[in-house]
Amino acid sequence: METKVLVVMGSRSDLPAMEGCMKQLDDFKIGYEVRVLSAHRTPNEVIKLSSEAKNRGIKVIIAAAGGAAHLAGVIASSTPLPVIGIPMQTSALGGMDSLLSTVQMPQGVPVATVAIGKAGARNAAILACQMIGLADEAVQKTIEDFKKEQAENVLAQSIVE
Ligand SMILES: Nc1c(C(=O)O)ncn1[C@@H]1O[C@H](COP(=O)(O)O)[C@@H](O)[C@H]1O
Numbered sequence: 001m002e003t004k005v006l007v008v009m010g011s012r013s014d015l016p017a018m019e020g021c022m023k024q025l026d027d028f029k030i031g032y033e034v035r036v037l038s039a040h041r042t043p044n045e046v047i048k049l050s051s052e053a054k055n056r057g058i059k060v061i062i063a064a065a066g067g068a069a070h071l072a073g074v075i076a077s078s079t080p081l082p083v084i085g086i087p088m089q090t091s092a093l094g095g096m097d098s099l100l101s102t103v104q105m106p107q108g109v110p111v112a113t114v115a116i117g118k119a120g121a122r123n124a125a126i127l128a129c130q131m132i133g134l135a136d137e138a139v140q141k142t143i144e145d146f147k148k149e150q151a152e153n154v155l156a157q158s159i160v161e
Contacts, residue, residue: 001031005128006058008049008075010038010065014088018064020118021086024125028142030132033058038065039074050075059135060128063111064121066090069098072111082112082131084124089117 005025009018014036025032037046053061061081063072066088076083087098095116103113114120114127126143133140 001029002057003031003033004057004059004132005030005032005125006049006053006061007032007034008046008061008063008071009034009036010040010069010071010088012036014064014066017088017117018086018121021062021064021121021125024122025128028125028129028139028146030125030129030139037071039071040068043074046071046074047078050077050079053079054081059132060084062086062124062128064088064124065102066095066098067092067101069101072102072113073105073109076105076109076111083110084127085111085113086120086124087113087116 007021009015022034035049037049039046050061058081061075061079062084063075064086065071067090069087072083072085085102087095087102089095090097099116102111105111112127114123129139130143133143
């Protein structure tokens with residue numbers, strides 16, 4: 001399967017919160033690559049990865065980090081691809097630290113920031129597929145089917161007895 005999404009996380013400790021992201025990409029049958037790299041601990045490797053991503057055929061980059069979460073912003077600084085940031089939940093500040101440092105980007109370098117933690121991880125995968133679907137009818141159809149099924153599931157449980 002062609003690799004269309006690059007998933008980067010700041011630490012292996014983010015993996016449990018990120019599993020839903022990879023599962024959602026699997027469910028949508030979207031090819032992806034997962035890397036653990038840090039803008040703080042391995043800055044050169046992060047820039048290399050993000051600056052080469054487009055030429056490798058990647059369409060969207062998902063970046064997850066917690067605390068002083070600069071990873072998504074640094075990636076966004078060095079690629080023309082859309083970057084989706086996932087703020088990881090933290091024990092010290094509940095993820096508010098990650099949220100603010102991911103979302104509050106300076107003008108000119110956007111990061112599309114989703115919710116904190118596991119909900120954001122899954123939504124990042126869905127949003128990435130929606131972006132890919134703009135230029136790929138089969139992927140867009142996958143999203144349409146997903147939304148229809150989701151609505152049917154909610155409606156099936158809408159009557160509370
Ligand atoms: N925020 C960043 C960055 C970065 O932004 O480059 N690199 C690692 N981290 C985050 O530090 C937290 C603790 O990491 P450790 O568990 O490895 O100490 C993780 O949530 C990671 O994403």
